Amino acid sequence: NRQVHLVRRPQGAPVPGDFRIVDRPVPVPGEGELLLRNLYLSLDPYMRGRMNDSHGSYAPPYALDAPPGGGTVARVVRSRLDGFAEGDLVVAPDGGWQSFALSDGTGLRRLPNDMAQPSQALGVLGMTGFTAWWGLTAIGRPQAGETLVVSAAGGAVGSVAGQIGRLLGCRVVGIAGGAGKCRQVVEDLGFDACLDHRAPDLAGRLGEAAPDGIDIYFENVGGAVREAVWPRLNTDARVPVCGLVSGYNGVTEDAGGIHALLLSLIVKRIRLQGFLNADHLDSFPDFERQMRGWLDTGQLHAPETIVDGLDQAAAAFVGLFEGHNTGKLVVRLSD
Numbered sequence: 221n222r223q224v225h226l227v228r229r230p231q232g233a234p235v236p237g238d239f240r241i242v243d244r245p246v247p248v249p250g251e252g253e254l255l256l257r258n259l260y261l262s263l264d265p266y267m268r269g270r271m272n273d274s275h276g277s278y279a280p281p282y283a284l285d286a287p288p289g290g291g292t293v294a295r296v297v298r299s300r301l302d303g304f305a306e307g308d309l310v311v312a313p314d315g316g317w318q319s320f321a322l323s324d325g326t327g328l329r330r331l332p333n334d335m336a337q338p339s340q341a342l343g344v345l346g347m348t349g350f351t352a353w354w355g356l357t358a359i360g361r362p363q364a365g366e367t368l369v370v371s372a373a374g375g376a377v378g379s380v381a382g383q384i385g386r387l388l389g390c391r392v393v394g395i396a397g398g399a400g401k402c403r404q405v406v407e408d409l410g411f412d413a414c415l416d417h418r419a420p421d422l423a424g425r426l427g428e429a430a431p432d433g434i435d436i437y438f439e440n441v442g443g444a445v446r447e448a449v450w451p452r453l454n455t456d457a458r459v460p461v462c463g464l465v466s467g468y469n470g471v472t473e474d475a476g477g478i479h480a481l482l483l484s485l486i487v488k489r490i491r492l493q494g495f496l497n498a499d500h501l502d503s504f505p506d507f508e509r510q511m512r513g514w515l516d517t518g519q520l521h522a523p524e525t526i527v528d529g530l531d532q533a534a535a536a537f538v539g540l541f542e543g544h545n546t547g548k549l550v551v552r553l554s555d
């Protein structure tokens with residue numbers, strides 16, 4: 221059983237030396253357990269927080285010298301659990317950075333066994349797609365004709381949030397790293413514009429791309445990007461605060477400006493609301509129905525960055541913080 225172990229807690233940005241490849245015997249399922257072969261592993265920014273020894277947030281730290289948890293699409297290869305058979309395809313919430321995993325069935329979500337693109341169950345039809353859909357529709361409440369700005373627009377959540385906004389009639393401006401990624405966001409995903417956050421004067425370019433101001437800001441990044449967006453929010457703007465990836469490596473650009481930020485909430489009656497997808501899972505079936513419709517009619521595209529082999533997982537995870545991925549990042553472990 222090939223595993224990637226976390227062997228050292230990252231200091232700042234994660235580096236490949238924080239991880240090690242380890243081979244262990246394939247585990248044997250006991251009574252009431254399944255042996256799963258992981259086909260795809262989801263890599264997500266939240267994992268960085270769980271690599272610290274204390275995590276001020278909502279999930280416990282990952283253990284050292286063990287594979288980090290993480291969602292996988294997996295095939296049942298042995299079943300000693302009623303209701304599951306060999307060959308069943310599932311999403312395992314904690315299949316982890318390894319080739320095989322044991323499960324007692326807790327939290328498993330069934331997929332059609334012949335699903336054409338199972339990796340989508342980790343992205344557009346899974347947690348990141350659901351996050352985009354819920355955050356935008358429940359908190360952003362887009363109206364046709366409004367201007368929506370999405371940060372990390374080329375990533376798993378942002379690419380979907382922006383496209384949903386477009387389908388609902390918004391003018392959509394993305395913010396992403398690099399000219400190439402911005403071009404993809406406009407040409408492949410149909411955003412009206414996309415601004416490179418690494419190029420100078422983001423605030424000025426935002427003024428040109430959103431001349432009527434910003435009605436919804438889907439926040440994935442925080443820091444310098446948020447500082448450029450904030451002064452352009454309109455009265456009654458909505459800000460789904462989904463994530464703040466710019467700060468996850470422990471370096472924050474956010475020293476000043478917080479007071480002005482909070483004051484502007486009052487002056488402009490802005491509703492600022494954080495959310496966790498896990499609290500809203502009763503909406504998952506509605507999400508799945510609507511998303512499948514958009515995918516099946518080709519109205520929504522689901523970019524993925526697929527890297528091959530568990531050996532590449534650590535490098536790919538490091539790349540999440542350098543913008544190497546477009547769309548949902550997954551590791552292909554086995555066909």
Ligand code: NDP
Binds near residue numbers: 372397417463495
């Ligand atoms: P992405 O696929 O968007 O990957 C992360 C991207 O963030 C990178 O590709 C990079 O793109 C961008 N980025 C990284 N560092 C910075 C920085 N310093 N400044 C600007 N951009 C940066 O990841 P996800 O779609 O999975 O996650 C997006 C956000 O959503 C994260 O903040 C995550 O924590 C949050 N999230 C929240 C959930 C919830 O329930 N609230 C659930 C799932 C995700 P670029 O090239 O554009 O710089």
